[in-house]
Amino acid sequence: MANRNVLFEKIPFDQESFFRAYVHLTRNEDRHVLLESGRTGRFSIAGIRPFAEARAIENGLEIFHHGEKKIMAGKPIEELEKWMKPFSFAPLPEIPDFQGGAIGFISYDYIEHVVSMPQIAKDDLRLPLLYVLVFDEWAVFDHEEQTLWLMALKHGQAEETITRIKHEWMEASKPAIEESVFDKPVADDQDMQVSFTEEEFKAAVQKVQQYIQAGEVSQVNLTVRQSQKIAVPPIQVYNELRKLNPSPYMGYFHTPRFQIVSGSPELLIKKHGKHVGTRPIGGTRPRGANETEDQALQEELLSNEKERAEHIMLVDVERNDLGKICEYGTVQVDELLAIEKYSHVMHLVSHVGGELSADKTVNDVIEAIFPGGSITGSPKIRTMEIIEELEPIKRGVYTGSLGWIGFNGDLHLNITIRTMVIKEQMCHVQAGAGIVIDSDPAAEYRESLKKAEALWKAKEAAEKRGISVDTDY
Numbered sequence: 001m002a003n004r005n006v007l008f009e010k011i012p013f014d015q016e017s018f019f020r021a022y023v024h025l026t027r028n029e030d031r032h033v034l035l036e037s038g039r040t041g042r043f044s045i046a047g048i049r050p051f052a053e054a055r056a057i058e059n060g061l062e063i064f065h066h067g068e069k070k071i072m073a074g075k076p077i078e079e080l081e082k083w084m085k086p087f088s089f090a091p092l093p094e095i096p097d098f099q100g101g102a103i104g105f106i107s108y109d110y111i112e113h114v115v116s117m118p119q120i121a122k123d124d125l126r127l128p129l130l131y132v133l134v135f136d137e138w139a140v141f142d143h144e145e146q147t148l149w150l151m152a153l154k155h156g157q158a159e160e161t162i163t164r165i166k167h168e169w170m171e172a173s174k175p176a177i178e179e180s181v182f183d184k185p186v187a188d189d190q191d192m193q194v195s196f197t198e199e200e201f202k203a204a205v206q207k208v209q210q211y212i213q214a215g216e217v218s219q220v221n222l223t224v225r226q227s228q229k230i231a232v233p234p235i236q237v238y239n240e241l242r243k244l245n246p247s248p249y250m251g252y253f254h255t256p257r258f259q260i261v262s263g264s265p266e267l268l269i270k271k272h273g274k275h276v277g278t279r280p281i282g283g284t285r286p287r288g289a290n291e292t293e294d295q296a297l298q299e300e301l302l303s304n305e306k307e308r309a310e311h312i313m314l315v316d317v318e319r320n321d322l323g324k325i326c327e328y329g330t331v332q333v334d335e336l337l338a339i340e341k342y343s344h345v346m347h348l349v350s351h352v353g354g355e356l357s358a359d360k361t362v363n364d365v366i367e368a369i370f371p372g373g374s375i376t377g378s379p380k381i382r383t384m385e386i387i388e389e390l391e392p393i394k395r396g397v398y399t400g401s402l403g404w405i406g407f408n409g410d411l412h413l414n415i416t417i418r419t420m421v422i423k424e425q426m427c428h429v430q431a432g433a434g435i436v437i438d439s440d441p442a443a444e445y446r447e448s449l450k451k452a453e454a455l456w457k458a459k460e461a462a463e464k465r466g467i468s469v470d471t472d473y
Contacts, residue, residue: 013148021172038246050133104132223432249414283348317373326354
């Protein structure tokens with residue numbers, strides 16, 4: 001089937017065949033991405049052969065397209081939007097939302113292109129502030145209908161492309177001959193490195209509380225990064241994570257230099273046509289050991305005045321951010337103080353939406369909302385200055401965003417929490433807590449480490465399982 005912009009074919013498929021085929025199809029590819037709705041979402045996206053890639057460089061954007069390099073001076077997202085414009089078309093209602101375009105990440109530190117910020121923390125991982133792969137052929141799995149959409153932009157030999165990728169996906173989805181797995185040595189817990197010791201974190205919390213007492217801020221999100229050697233391919237960790245802790249905004253991003261494993265529960269921003277929405281998370285409790293304890297923790301979280309007040313403050317931050325780009329009077333809180341449960345923690349969440357003003361661009365949308373208020377604090381700019389002062393290392397991918405910007409002008413971006421970054425045989429997981437005037441520093445440190453547990457357990461499980469024929473890179 002086709003329309004004037006996209007050729008597509010839809011075939012019966014199931015979720016595990018989709019993941020298995022993705023792994024097989026990418027084993028000899030050095031750049032690819034999977035965005036997976038592990039819970040409640042309808043669509044998952046696989047991009048395997050990008051026809052272009054773009055990354056932020058100092059004062060601009062570097063684009064590799066058909067073997068040629070082009071440099072565009074200016075804000076990277078704004079320049080990316082300009083470069084993608086010749087491929088643009090109106091959203092097509094008959095196919096899934098992602099209709100070709102850029103998939104990748106925006107670093108938290110991209111904020112230097114949005115506001116003037118001091119540069120104090122050490123950039124030890126040295127990853128780009130923006131890095132995207134651009135696809136003119138892609139696959140989307142529909143969880144609701146159990147079907148696979150195979151799609152390509154309508155240019156060149158697009159019909160042959162659909163035939164080719166259909167054959168590839170059908171062949172790759174067939175179960176492989178099972179081989180025994182073997183044990184790999186698991187990294188010793190003693191080699192875990194942290195960006196903040198507990199004592200250093202407590203001192204930073206006390207400094208935040210001094211800023212709060214002075215009236216400069218009302219809350220600051222403070223985070224800890226843990227780092228450890230990794231003994232298996234990152235896709236193995238992702239495979240374990242998707243089973244252990246399925247989340248709404250999961251993702252696996254693979255490049256030759258680094259990889260990203262994300263099990264994020266949090267939406268940064270979604271734009272579909274004129275409608276934009278965000279879903280802040282604020283307020284956390286561990287899961288109980290049994291149903292009774294779990295219910296008691298949920299009720300305590302819902303009734304806790306401190307947690308409710310902090311969460312309402314975050315909702316107000318997002319209402320203000322959306323108010324910058326939406327038609328007057330359209331910003332609404334569609335859902336307030338709901339509970340979402342994951343394998344190791346539960347959260348308070350809300351949803352804020354509005355109707356985008358006609359003159360606003362994709363760059364305007366991202367700049368208005370980025371980074372998410374739930375991982376900075378309030379007021380946003382001053383809290384980011386304090387984060388830069390107190391956290392010893394740049395956040396990089398963590399609390400930035402992983403997702404897509406479509407040729408059709410839509411976008412869907414998560415907040416990269418519950419995320420592992422792998423580079424040079426080391427993996428890094430960062431997590432944090434919202435610090436307020438009456439925060440207990442020791443409790444906030446424990447909460448930060450607790451939020452990272454699912455990823456470390458996924459890594460441990462992958463290393464114990466070893467490498468199988470299905471996922472051997």
